[in-house]
Amino acid sequence: MSAATGVSLRRDGAVATLVLEGAERLNPIGSATCRALAGAVRELDADASVRAVVVTGAGRAFSAGADIDEIDGFADSGEFERFIHGFTDALELIERSPLPFVAAVNGAAMGGGLELALACDLRVVFGKGKLAVPEAKLGVLPGAGGTQRLPRLAPRGIATEMIMLGSTLTGARAYELGLANRLAESPEDVLVQARAVAEELAGGAALVPARTKSLLRETAMLSVADGIVRERAAATALHGSADGQEGFRAFVEKRAPKFAPHRAAHGTDPTDPTEPERTP
CATH class of the missing domain: 3.90.226.10 (2-enoyl-CoA Hydratase; Chain A, domain 1)
Incomplete structure (x- = not known):
């Protein structure tokens, strides 16, 4: 072979x-x-x-x-x-x-x-x-x-x-x-x-691609209204994250943001409302 x-x-x-x-x-x-x-x-x-x-x-x-x-x-x-x-x-x-x-x-x-x-x-x-x-x-x-x-x-x-x-x-x-x-x-x-x-x-901010992927995946079969509910939750969680706060501060202060150089282990965040529970 x-x-x-x-x-x-x-x-x-x-x-x-x-x-x-x-x-x-x-x-x-x-x-x-x-x-x-x-x-x-x-x-x-x-x-x-x-x-x-x-x-x-x-x-x-x-x-x-x-x-x-x-x-x-x-x-x-x-x-x-x-x-x-x-x-x-x-x-x-x-x-x-x-x-x-x-x-x-x-x-x-x-x-x-x-x-x-x-x-x-x-x-x-x-x-x-x-x-x-x-x-x-x-x-x-x-x-x-x-x-x-x-x-x-x-x-x-x-x-x-x-x-x-x-x-x-x-x-x-x-x-x-x-x-x-x-x-x-x-x-x-x-x-x-x-x-x-x-x-x-x-x-960029490490959570943005991760949340984008999970949000698009989990809302693919939902109505627009139900998808927006998940979108609001994801946007709120990102706003409260360290990178989200830094991004907004940098915009207001007219400077380039300094996002965290590393992502969390495995790239997940327990506060992510779009990420389903996964078994090992």
Whole structure:
């Protein structure tokens, strides 16, 4: 069997970078990759010095998708189901992490590769890169969140076409549709821009990205009125936080705010009204 794609982790100040390390095979995502990714996210959640994370792929692709070589060797659908569970669990860790994740889509992001990018909070894409969930061409559907996250980020009609036909978007088109937050002219510029976004996030108040993620997640299925109730509670809690008080003082005093250089361990705050109780 071909070598599994690993995940490397490096820290540079308050920004960490996760890299899919399988460049020769365009960074396919297999079971070992999912385990490594989940372990890295848990490690970063526990590191109070980390404030933002960039996710990218080694070489000329972000990720060509799920590891077909591994899947081809599965003995039955039960093995495939276990793989999909591991994959979706790893992506849920990214989605639920208090840290902001920026996908640096430096090349093709196909199938599971695009699903990984969709699980991140922000996306920087190479304009000529290809993005797709091509599973329909194999007679199946995306299984790692593609049918759920894609229609929430792209226009529903476009998402439906991508899922039903396996059609491809360029990075430039993805940016036009709002699926990407930044557009880069080269793979190298993707990393530069993603790093700049991460640095900006890391330099702000640590609770803002965490509360944004939890608030958007917990109110996704609520009415606007019920969502505003949660929003008021979150805004009030942030106003009473040390960073909130510093931000207001700095604005009144016409100076740059000096937010805390580190976030709380695991990035959570027991006073957060939008953060549900979680079991170990």
